[in-house]
Every structure is written in structure tokens, then in C-alpha cells.
Amino acid sequence: MECMIAKPSKGAAGKTGLWRTFKPIYHPERCNLCQLCWLYCPENVIDVSEDGITIDYEYCKGCGICAKICVKNAIEMVREEET
Amino acid sequence: MRKILTGNYAVAEAVKLADVEFIAAYPITPQTTIVERLAEMVERGELNAEFVRVESEHSALAAVYGASAGGLRAFTATSSHGLLYMYEMCWWVANSRLPVVMAVVTRTIGPPWNIHTEHTDILTLRDTGWIIAMSENAQEALDLTLLGFKIAEQVNLPFAIGLDGFQVSHTAEVVDVPESLDGFLPKRERFFVIEPGNPITVGGLTENECSMTIRKEMAKDMERVGELVRNSGYVRDYDLVEEYRMEDAEYVVISMGAWCGDMKDAIDILREKGVQIGMLRLRFVRPFPKEFVEKLDCKVLVVDRNYSVGLGGIIATEVKSIANCDVHGIVAGLGGVDVGVDDFVSMFRKFVRGELKGWWP
Numbered sequence: 432m433e434c435m436i437a438k439p440s441k442g443a444a445g446k447t448g449l450w451r452t453f454k455p456i457y458h459p460e461r462c463n464l465c466q467l468c469w470l471y472c473p474e475n476v477i478d479v480s481e482d483g484i485t486i487d488y489e490y491c492k493g494c495g496i497c498a499k500i501c502v503k504n505a506i507e508m509v510r511e512e513e514t
Numbered sequence: 515m516r517k518i519l520t521g522n523y524a525v526a527e528a529v530k531l532a533d534v535e536f537i538a539a540y541p542i543t544p545q546t547t548i549v550e551r552l553a554e555m556v557e558r559g560e561l562n563a564e565f566v567r568v569e570s571e572h573s574a575l576a577a578v579y580g581a582s583a584g585g586l587r588a589f590t591a592t593s594s595h596g597l598l599y600m601y602e603m604c605w606w607v608a609n610s611r612l613p614v615v616m617a618v619v620t621r622t623i624g625p626p627w628n629i630h631t632e633h634t635d636i637l638t639l640r641d642t643g644w645i646i647a648m649s650e651n652a653q654e655a656l657d658l659t660l661l662g663f664k665i666a667e668q669v670n671l672p673f674a675i676g677l678d679g680f681q682v683s684h685t686a687e688v689v690d691v692p693e694s695l696d697g698f699l700p701k702r703e704r705f706f707v708i709e710p711g712n713p714i715t716v717g718g719l720t721e722n723e724c725s726m727t728i729r730k731e732m733a734k735d736m737e738r739v740g741e742l743v744r745n746s747g748y749v750r751d752y753d754l755v756e757e758y759r760m761e762d763a764e765y766v767v768i769s770m771g772a773w774c775g776d777m778k779d780a781i782d783i784l785r786e787k788g789v790q791i792g793m794l795r796l797r798f799v800r801p802f803p804k805e806f807v808e809k810l811d812c813k814v815l816v817v818d819r820n821y822s823v824g825l826g827g828i829i830a831t832e833v834k835s836i837a838n839c840d841v842h843g844i845v846a847g848l849g850g851v852d853v854g855v856d857d858f859v860s861m862f863r864k865f866v867r868g869e870l871k872g873w874w875p
């Protein structure tokens with residue numbers, strides 16, 4: 432039964448960063464710290480501080496939601512091979 | 515205390531005695547009067563339970579799932595199409611090891627629309643992991659419901675009690691209702707309780723091996739049920755089967771449900787004529803009472819009020835897979851078609867003479 436019960440933890444489904452085809456690249460100069468990306472990221476891998484955001488690429492699965500939601504175009508999705 | 519109760523009201527009395535904390539159900543004939551009576555009990559303040567009205571049986575069992583996962587003693591009841599509508603949730607409840615108790619008032623599955631008894635509906639539960647009991651009368655419906663809460667909470671598997679539509683559900687009989695339960699149903703440790711401040715997710719995506727592990731664990735706990743039923747400490751003794759006039763029997767009838775009363779009358783009549791015939795009445799279908807069937811050493815007749823198209827009567831098929839002797843299966847009384855004492859007398863006679871076919875009528 433224990434195997435069916437999940438508790439909040441980091442990376443319960445493995446290193447989801449390996450799933451990524453596109454990588455979110457942050458452009459701090461365009462960011463106004465609105466925190467929408469932090470709110471919407473389904474993997475909860477965006478941290479916000481006064482200096483801007485940081486993305487945990489070990490678990491960021493590259494879904495692109497942060498880039499889509501960012502009205503300042505401060506996050507750009509770039510093919511992994513091109514980064 | 516002796517009361518005159520229908521099978522459905524007997525179940526409601528048991529639910530009240532068990533101090534059930536949560537009920538959700540959707541009305542369907544012939545189950546409706548169980549939850550109607552429970553709603554009255556809650557309304558009058560005789561039963562301190564949350565009664566949630568829902569828009570479908572799927573939601574009924576989903577609500578009961580949530581309540582049970584939150585640690586409450588929870589109950590629902592249904593029949594036929596209602597059971598099929600909640601079928602997905604039946605698996606969720608079982609695999610999540612929730613000790614839910616449900617009354618299934620057996621009714622034919624349509625089309626054509628038919629509200630009368632047949633056992634094919636409750637037998638759709640047989641692969642899910644629910645414990646499945648089948649009562650013969652109102653007394654047993656009450657007793658098995660109480661036993662249901664006890665056993666379900668001991669093994670963390672859900673428990674379904676079958677009652678034949680109308681024949682048990684709506685027939686009033688004298689029922690001995692326990693005054694109190696004297697600690698028969700203590701609160702027990704659960705595998706998990708979903709509660710505020712302790713976030714968990716149950717049943718999410720995980721390794722494939724987990725699916726196999728949980729079914730193996732369920733099988734192990736299901737095997738404990740027979741022993742727990744025999745040693746339940748309930749006011750009346752119960753076992754997985756009832757053995758009726760089995761001493762020196764050369765012929766044994768296996769069946770379940772209300773009509774077993776008529777079969778016993780037929781057996782009495784044949785015994786008077788010197789036919790050595792008895793009955794093994796299945797009080798439980800899951801766990802299947804293997805040990806009782808294995809040791810039979812005589813000619814066996816299984817009378818099924820259910821049918822699996824393409825193979826045969828479901829209980830006969832299961833008995834054949836276990837028995838070490840000749841087994842003949844007959845399918846009878848589908849759709850609530852009446853089969854009475856006289857029918858059973860001539861059915862059993864034909865069986866003894868080796869002239870019985872596979873269908874009645």
C-alpha cells in the first residue's frame with residue numbers, strides 16, 4: 432500500500448529535466464518581477480528573488496508555460512541543442 | 515430486541531447501530547428504502563452522520579471514497595445499473611484499501627428494464643477486491659452489514675452485502691436487532707488518513723511494480739477474512755457458508771441468496787422420500803469458500819441466478835475450478851422469473867436421475 436501513497440517531495444517522478452526539448456532562457460533585463468511564471472510553473476521549479484528568477488533545470492521539463500504567461504517576453508524557449 | 519423489518523430497513527438499522535459517520539447514495543429501486551430510512555434517521559437526529567445527496571452513483575461512491583479516505587466510517591447502497599454506473603469507483607475504493615460498506619440490492623441489468631432480482635449485478639464486483647457477502651433473509655442482511663464494518667476495517671478491504679431485490683429487500687420479517695454493540699466496532703488504525711496539515715496523494719502515477727504489489731497485498735488480506743468471520747465475536751456465529759443437511763449427502767446443491775430458503779424446503783421434501791441431498795449455501799462469494807468446496811465428495815448441482823454469456827453460470831464455473839467431484843451447473847430465475855419449492859423439487863429430482871439440462875425454465 433505504501434507504494435501508492437505519495438508525500439510532497441522533490442522529484443518524486445525522477446529527473447523531469449531529462450524530458451526537455453525546449454529550454455526556458457531568462458532575460459533579466461526585460462523582467463518586472465511580476466511572479467506570474469512562478470505562479471504558473473507546474474513543476475514548481477521557479478524561484479523569485481529581488482535579483483530576478485532562477486529556474487531549476489534538473490526538474491524543469493520544458494513545457495513552456497512560463498514563457499507563454501510572461502507578458503514581458505522575459506522567458507524565451509530555445510531548442511536544447513541550440514543552448 | 516425483536517422487530518418487524520424488511521431487509522432494507524434491517525440494513526438501515528445495522529448502519530445506525532454501527533454509528534456510521536458518512537452516507538452518500540443515489541436512489542434506485544429496489545435499494546431506495548435503505549437510504550430513505552437512513553435519511554429519516556439523520557433528520558430525526560438518531561444517527562449523527564453526514565448525509566450527502568449526489569447526482570449519480572459514480573458521485574455517491576466518489577463522495578464515500580473521500581469520506582473514508584478522511585477516516586470516517588462510510589456507507590452507500592445501490593442496485594444494478596447504479597452499481598455499474600459507480601463501477602470505476604468500486605476499483606478505486608478497493609485498491610485504495612478503504613473499508614467502505616455497501617449494500618447491493620440485487621436487480622436484473624437491462625435492457626429490457628427490469629427491477630426484479632438476479633445476481634449478475636453484484637457478481638460484477640468479483641474481480642475488484644471487495645469482500646462479497648450474500649444474505650438469505652432480513653436477519654442476515656442486518657448481521658452481515660454489522661459484520662461488514664468489522665471485517666472491512668480489520669482487513670482494509672471494502673465489503674458488499676447482497677440482498678435479493680424485493681424477496682429480501684421488501685419482505686418484512688421478524689428480526690432480532692442487537693440493543694447495543696458493546697465494543698464490537700472499535701475505531702481502527704487505517705493505512706492512511708487524508709487530513710489537513712499532512713498532505714498526501716493516493717493512487718497517483720508510480721512504478722508499474724506498485725500495481726502488482728497492491729493486488730498481492732489485497733489477496734493476502736482477503737485470505738484472512740474466513741478466520742475473522744468465524745471469530746468475529748458477533749452475537750450470532752457465522753461462517754463463509756451455511757451447510758444444510760449435509761450429513762451423509764450424496765447430492766449437494768450450491769447456491770446463494772433468498773431462494774435458498776425454498777431450496778431447503780425442497781431438500782426437506784426429498785429427504786423425507788429418502789433422497790440423500792443437502793445444501794452448501796454460499797454466504798460469501800469473495801473470498802470464495804474454497805475449503806468447503808474442495809472437500810466435497812459427492813455429486814454437486816450449482817444453481818446460478820446469473821449468467822456469463824459465452825461460458826455459463828458464474829458460480830458453477832468457479833465451483834468447477836475448485837471441486838474434486840462431478841459438478842453440474844444450471845441457470846435459473848434470470849430477470850426475477852419465479853422459481854419456487856415445487857420447481858426445486860422437480861429440478862433436484864431430475865438432477866438425481868441425471869436428466870437435468872442447463873436452463874430452468
Ligand code: SF4
Nearest residue numbers: 472491492494495497
Ligand atoms: S518550462 Fe515549464 S517546467 Fe520549466 S520553468 Fe517554465 S513552466 Fe516551469
Ligand code: SF4
Nearest residue numbers: 462463465466468501
Ligand atoms: S512572468 Fe516574466 S516578467 Fe514576470 S517574473 Fe516571470 S519572467 Fe519576470
